[in-house]
Amino acid sequence: MKRKDIAGLVLAGAIAALSLTSLGGCSSKETLHIYSWADNFDEDVLKDFENKYNVDITYDNYANNEDLLAKIKAGGGGYDLIQPSDYMVATMIKNQLLEPLDMNNIPNFANIQESLKNPAYDPGNKYSIVYMSGVTGIAYNKKYVKDKIDSWEDLWNPAYKGKVLLLDDNREVIGMALKKQGHSNSSTNEGEIKSAVDDLKKLLPSVLAFDTDTIKQKMIQEEGWIGTVWSGDAAFIVKDNPDIEYVVPKEGSTIFSDNYAIPKGAKNKELAEKFINYMLDPQVSAKNYETVGYSDPNAKAMPYHSEAYRNNHMINLTEDEMKRTEWLGDVGSTLQVYDRYWTELKSGR
Amino acid sequence: MKKKSHPLLGIHSLLLMIFIYVPILLIVVYSFNNTRLSGDWKGFTFDWYISLFKDRHVMEALANSLTVAVISTIVATLLGTLAALSLRNLGKRFKGGMNGLMYLPVIIPDIIMGLSLLVLFNQMHIPLGKATVIIAHITFSMSYVYVVVTARLAGMGRQLEEAASDLGASRWQTFRHVTLPQISPGIISGALIAFTMSLDDFMVSFFVAGPSSTTLPIYIYGQVKRGISPEINALCTLLILVSVTLILLAQFFLNRGKGQKKHKMLPI
Numbered sequence: 001m002k003r004k005d006i007a008g009l010v011l012a013g014a015i016a017a018l019s020l021t022s023l024g025g026c027s028s029k030e031t032l033h034i035y036s037w038a039d040n041f042d043e044d045v046l047k048d049f050e051n052k053y054n055v056d057i058t059y060d061n062y063a064n065n066e067d068l069l070a071k072i073k074a075g076g077g078g079y080d081l082i083q084p085s086d087y088m089v090a091t092m093i094k095n096q097l098l099e100p101l102d103m104n105n106i107p108n109f110a111n112i113q114e115s116l117k118n119p120a121y122d123p124g125n126k127y128s129i130v131y132m133s134g135v136t137g138i139a140y141n142k143k144y145v146k147d148k149i150d151s152w153e154d155l156w157n158p159a160y161k162g163k164v165l166l167l168d169d170n171r172e173v174i175g176m177a178l179k180k181q182g183h184s185n186s187s188t189n190e191g192e193i194k195s196a197v198d199d200l201k202k203l204l205p206s207v208l209a210f211d212t213d214t215i216k217q218k219m220i221q222e223e224g225w226i227g228t229v230w231s232g233d234a235a236f237i238v239k240d241n242p243d244i245e246y247v248v249p250k251e252g253s254t255i256f257s258d259n260y261a262i263p264k265g266a267k268n269k270e271l272a273e274k275f276i277n278y279m280l281d282p283q284v285s286a287k288n289y290e291t292v293g294y295s296d297p298n299a300k301a302m303p304y305h306s307e308a309y310r311n312n313h314m315i316n317l318t319e320d321e322m323k324r325t326e327w328l329g330d331v332g333s334t335l336q337v338y339d340r341y342w343t344e345l346k347s348g349r
Numbered sequence: 350m351k352k353k354s355h356p357l358l359g360i361h362s363l364l365l366m367i368f369i370y371v372p373i374l375l376i377v378v379y380s381f382n383n384t385r386l387s388g389d390w391k392g393f394t395f396d397w398y399i400s401l402f403k404d405r406h407v408m409e410a411l412a413n414s415l416t417v418a419v420i421s422t423i424v425a426t427l428l429g430t431l432a433a434l435s436l437r438n439l440g441k442r443f444k445g446g447m448n449g450l451m452y453l454p455v456i457i458p459d460i461i462m463g464l465s466l467l468v469l470f471n472q473m474h475i476p477l478g479k480a481t482v483i484i485a486h487i488t489f490s491m492s493y494v495y496v497v498v499t500a501r502l503a504g505m506g507r508q509l510e511e512a513a514s515d516l517g518a519s520r521w522q523t524f525r526h527v528t529l530p531q532i533s534p535g536i537i538s539g540a541l542i543a544f545t546m547s548l549d550d551f552m553v554s555f556f557v558a559g560p561s562s563t564t565l566p567i568y569i570y571g572q573v574k575r576g577i578s579p580e581i582n583a584l585c586t587l588l589i590l591v592s593v594t595l596i597l598l599a600q601f602f603l604n605r606g607k608g609q610k611k612h613k614m615l616p617i
Contacts, residue, residue, distance in 0.1 A: 033560035033561070035560075038406075038574065039406075039572075043405065058561035059409075060558070060559075060560060060561065060562070060563045060567075061570075061572075063570050063571050063573065063574040067555075074471060078477055078478060079559075079560060213573065213577075
């Protein structure tokens with residue numbers, strides 16, 4: 001018994017020593033520390049980069065922009081590349097949390113579609129380059145929805161009572177109602193916001209759920225017939241349920257993006273820029289977005305994409321549709337008004 | 350003579366069990382469901398478990414979790430046991446206070462523990478990563494070991510040790526051959542609890558994690574945003590299985606050799 005105890009201790013010590021060496025064994029290779037959403041890249045594309053430049057990539061996840069902000073703000077850096085969404089880029093710039101990009105290291109930036117350059121949240125692309133973008137539109141199941149859908153108004157159709165899905169997001173939903181009434185999705189006019197919210201209150205009896213995380217499942221399983229869905233999610237849904245159609249309403253809609261950005265004080269800034277440049281190579285880009293399934297912002301990548309990808313309307317929105325879109329802008333202190341109305345809406349008052 | 354309890358009490362406990370265990374059971378059941386869209390039952394499959402073990406990121410997270418758990422458990426067990434041994438001889442007045450202080454990390458909300466450690470690491474300019482996660486885990490695991498070992502020490506009394514010294518054993522011999530064997534079930538069970546706590550911890554790790562220190566719970570949290578996949582259900586099922594096994598083992602060691610005092614529950 002006692003012998004065994006000692007043997008156990010020795011074994012434990014050996015394991016500890018082993019783990020310690022594996023800790024220290026992080027080699028002398030240059031390492032790119034990515035902090036991003038889960039499963040945000042094609043695995044092979046990352047591996048190719050590691051081999052091509054003889055570097056290592058570490059990949060850690062966050063689940064929402066606010067987590068990312070908290071970590072970076074707390075100085076919990078150590079990361080070289082992060083992927084904040086559009087409004088978060090603006091917030092991080094304001095808080096001086098980002099390094100300006102050196103475009104000399106990213107010549108492939110020229111490949112980005114003109115409509116995705118110079119976005120409102122980062123004029124002149126000083127700090128960020130778009131990685132993924134999408135548009136909030138209406139997805140509907142043509143088995144149940146027989147009318148022609150082309151306006152936000154259609155969500156209010158009493159025929160779909162109890163089958164309407166809305167994103168669980170304050171600015172998205174109120175922004176949608178603002179658009180419906182012909183205003184900016186980032187209005188700071190309290191009267192406009194109130195009128196939009198009153199409109200939404202009339203929609204409430206029809207709403208099945210406010211849902212962002214499992215809205216795809218609800219559409220696939222036909223629990224919901226019609227709803228506000230991101231274009232990339234719609235492309236995902238249609239793979240499992242071919243009856244789903246997607247449209248960007250004529251009143252216009254909200255465009256959103258995740259971006260490449262480099263946090264202040266990153267140790268391997270040049271490597272991060274090298275990585276961004278590599279990702280913007282047309283062939284690499286095509287390979288990556290085939291897997292990821294979202295829109296490819298790379299204008300030169302189209303010839304390398306599969307036919308199925310090129311013909312997918314939910315991934316490749318028309319120029320007309322893109323013209324109807326608007327970024328969510330910073331509303332400053334009016335955000336409190338949005339928050340208050342949002343609480344009212346969700347508590348069904 | 351058995352005393353009969355009120356029938357309503359039985360119904361109450363049944364409902365309570367359902368309330369606690371049905372959500373967990375659902376995750377386990379869906380991890381075997383042969384469809385990507387968890388909803389209806391489409392037949393039994395092991396596919397999700399197989400694809401789980403092929404996923405590079407899951408394996409990395411698993412390796413991180415195990416590294417952190419193994420190292421933090423060893424250090425926390427050593428420190429916790431030593432603390433229990435040294436505080437044993439304190440006078441009554443100090444002892445109460447010290448016990449309270451050692452127990453505090455168990456009671457303090459995780460979020461405060463995580464935040465305070467994060468602030469500390471920043472102030473000291475320690476870069477976040479595996480090392481900071483390990484230090485944080487040692488901090489809270491130590492308390493569990495301390496509590497269990499202290500209980501064990503209190504239960505064994507001093508007669509045997511006094512007898513050993515009377516018979517001419519040195520202090521080291523007494524410790525090695527009398528004290529240690531008696532408290533070893535406590536040490537082992539403390540270590541098992543520490544290991545479980547480290548493996549399951551999300552909140553504290555989340556605050557102090559840096560590059561390449563994504564543990565399994567952090568990974569699961571990140572994945573949920575993508576929609577809950579059956580692989581995640583499978584991963585959760587495995588985590589539940591490992592945790593329950595470890596805690597049962599800890600319970601077993603704690604009860605072993607206790608003789609008349611049986612069924613002492615763990616202080617968690």
